[in-house]
Amino acid sequence: MAIRDVLNDVVPREWVDRSYPSLKSLSLWVLDLVQRVQQLQAWTQDFSLLRVTWLPGLFAPRAFLAAIMQSAARINNWKLEDVSIMVEVTKKEPEDVTIAARDGAYIHGFFLEGARWDRRTKSLEEVRGRLAISLMPVILIKAVQRLDYEGQELYLCPVYRTQRRQAAELIFFAHLPSMRFPASQWTLAGVAMTAEAIDDEIFAERKI
Template sequence: MMKRVPLSVEKEECTGMPSTLKSIMSSPIWDSLYKSIDGYDPLIHCVLLTFLNQEIERFNKLLIVIHESLKNLQLSIKGEIMLTQELEEIYDSFLKMRVPKLWQKSAYKSCKPLSFWVNDLIQRLNFFNTWAKMAYTAIHHRYMRFITAWKHSVSSPNPKSQSPTDEKSNFSEGFPARYWLPAFFFPQAFLTTVLQDYGRSQGLSIDALTFTHDVLSDPADTKEKELSLIIQKKLNIVRRAFKGTDSKHIGVHVFGLFIEGARWNHEQRILEDSLPYEICCDFPEIHFLPTKISAKSPNASNQTGSESELYTFECPVYQTPERSRTSPETGFPSNFLTSVYLSTKKPPSHWITMQVALLCERDEK
């Protein structure tokens, strides 16, 4: 396990130059770029970069706990140090294929058994490592263009010459085309950051914004393709997240959710009852689009429509399959993330009775 799990999300290289996203954003390079920008820049002013740094820091702390505890467990088995109660609990957890309590305290919410948990952790680390590399490369390229433009302005002081800030970056330079929502420690904080980012670009308060949702089903998908798609989604998380570009940069596309108690009809783009013996299945990609809150919400449920009209079901999204625990502060289950509004031919009361929900992970116990 110590060989499979890396020591950190990013590898710091001794080159004399910042080699990680955190180091480059805390260096004079970042300060120079930030001060050179006039107005809003979709890369330099993106709040998601700060959020990415925070997520990487959380994963790094978890990795330190994992590696230190494994090292101490090895030493205790060899008799070089005392076997403490904490180490004994870790050893017992391994025998029972559970995630040790010490790791759970520093980790994200998950109900996965140990083997699934470790595989999932490695996929998350790969996702954030790839994102960090993309962001680092985009910032470094911007800095090199800044230096080139600055040298050009010094050698040729022409007022019409291009300034370092004339060339704006595309949002797709340093960010995924799609976001694996279950990868985050705090997915709800990610969604809040997306609203904050959009609010900054439009000069709007985050309190004036909400999300509308568009399920991006491909009508061409057939039942014959479903099995291969599921395998591809599981084995190629990074490839799916970073394939193509999100040049529009309005909202985010998220994937990796599962639906429990119902299924999504790809052709009709509506929620429908599950197939026999099907409890949980993959859910398509969703476009979370920031929208200004209006007096009449576009997601409001149509409770009085005829059978030919569509209802809208406010589907809850949970981080784990465990939904019973309620937070005393919010009144919602502690792993409740948000709601997604889904079209359906049946009234919302039907889906509430069926306890339909979107999950970041399926029950693998």
């Protein structure tokens, strides 16, 4: 029953069936929902692209990426089937982004699991200590006609909506540089990014 779920800090099944994928407790789920609404309210002030978008907070994140690809294809007269998403992990935090990207969009709010991101080398590195999950910096995503990563060792990192890592929750794949280790190491380690983490309350509060 829904009442029992609420008392146990569990999102009621009836709500889950009508909302978005999440593994959060009810209290954290409600906070997450409020932040999603706040982002939508900020976006509808003038309907222009936010300086940085909390992509995990969108109800249809794949539609956002599709819109970026469609816009680039239309502007550059590309065939949509030839367009791909390219990512660049920056050194910025959301509050460091003062204007929206001229090409593509800045996004934030993803967690890296099974590896860590070295901001100095802008590359994947092995986890230090016991912290197997960490919050990623702001990521620039843009649509390109041809992925150009010549000469780089890259790991094709799956990005999921939750830590369940179900195929239906896959958002996109991110090509992440790996300077010191072969990409196969991260494949064997099951490295992935997720749009939420069960313990994400230990991280700094999101900035919309």
